[in-house]
Amino acid sequence: MKPEKILYVDDEAIALKYFERLVGPLAPVLTAISVEEGRAVLGTHGSEIAVLVCDQRMPGERGNELLRHARQHYPHIVRMLTTAYSELGEAIDAINTGEIYRYIAKPWELESLRADLRNALELATLRHERDELMRDRMVAQQGQLVAARLGSLLVACAGVSETAYERALFRFARAAQAVGSREAAIDWNQWDHADLQQAEAQRSVAIAAQLRRWLQRWGAFTGEGPAQDVLAQALGGEHRPDGVLLRQTKGLTELLSAPAGQVVTAEDCLWLAWQLWTEGRFSVAGSAGAWRVAPAAADPLPVDWLADAMERLRG
Incomplete structure (x- = not known):
């Protein structure tokens, strides 16, 4: 199944509604109000999610913790961090450690936000196609391995x-x-x-x-x-x-x-x-x-x- 959904995580209910209204025409949107809830959504819908956008400043765990979790357990998901200009250093650290594809500065500029998300969805599609090709290659190689083993057993x-x-x-x-x-x-x-x-x-x-x-x-x-x-x-x-x-x-x-x-x-x-x-x-x-x-x-x-x-x- 090709992942096509966007998961947005933010502790501000207004931001969740605003994001869903702005981005809904691009792709189906799932939302979560905390890092903990975001992990739960990933656990249930991980294979359906193409892009994860997470706010950095939230009560409890920071957004980059969820992005690190997604990197480890859902590597196919394109990860993005949204943050205020005053927190730009944290976004750069997240990029440098490989936790995110890019960051989106708050407050959002509508067309820039949509363009960034279109690019992220395209990247997710490319990753999915690559993974499908790799999976086909692995299946073929595994089949060849069993056949080669049988031939080697005859020699042995x-x-x-x-x-x-x-x-x-x-x-x-x-x-x-x-x-x-x-x-x-x-x-x-x-x-x-x-x-x-x-x-x-x-x-x-x-x-x-x-x-x-x-x-x-x-x-x-x-x-x-x-x-x-x-x-x-x-x-x-x-x-x-x-x-x-x-x-x-x-x-x-x-x-x-x-x-x-x-x-x-x-x-x-x-x-x-x-x-x-x-x-x-x-x-x-x-x-x-x-x-x-x-x-x-x-x-x-x-x-x-x-x-x-x-x-x-x-x-």
């Missing part, structure tokens, strides 16, 4: 197991699709493209090492029954005659959905290691509000299964 599996590693990852990917793998979060304030690629490469090395440790720990595969006992104990499931019943599925998807830069743990790798150990003999399906891991038919793998899984998991 091939490096630690010589038999049925492709089928094991096929079962892993199908389970992630079934239970619903969440997007991998990327903090774009922390990562650029090169650093992210380096971190993901190091992550793949760590995963391969953990997979190797699990396979060494379990030794030779001794049959489906004992393997299901191992899984039930490791993931907190219940071994039943028709398979292992799981109520928690985080362990089935963490290798794909963990935030960028998160350290890989042995527990994160257990499910994929188990699929490698059992050579992809088991699949996952929904079962009465939970998930059942049970033996699966050894059908030939689809030729394009990896590309299909990448496409489905990236949403």
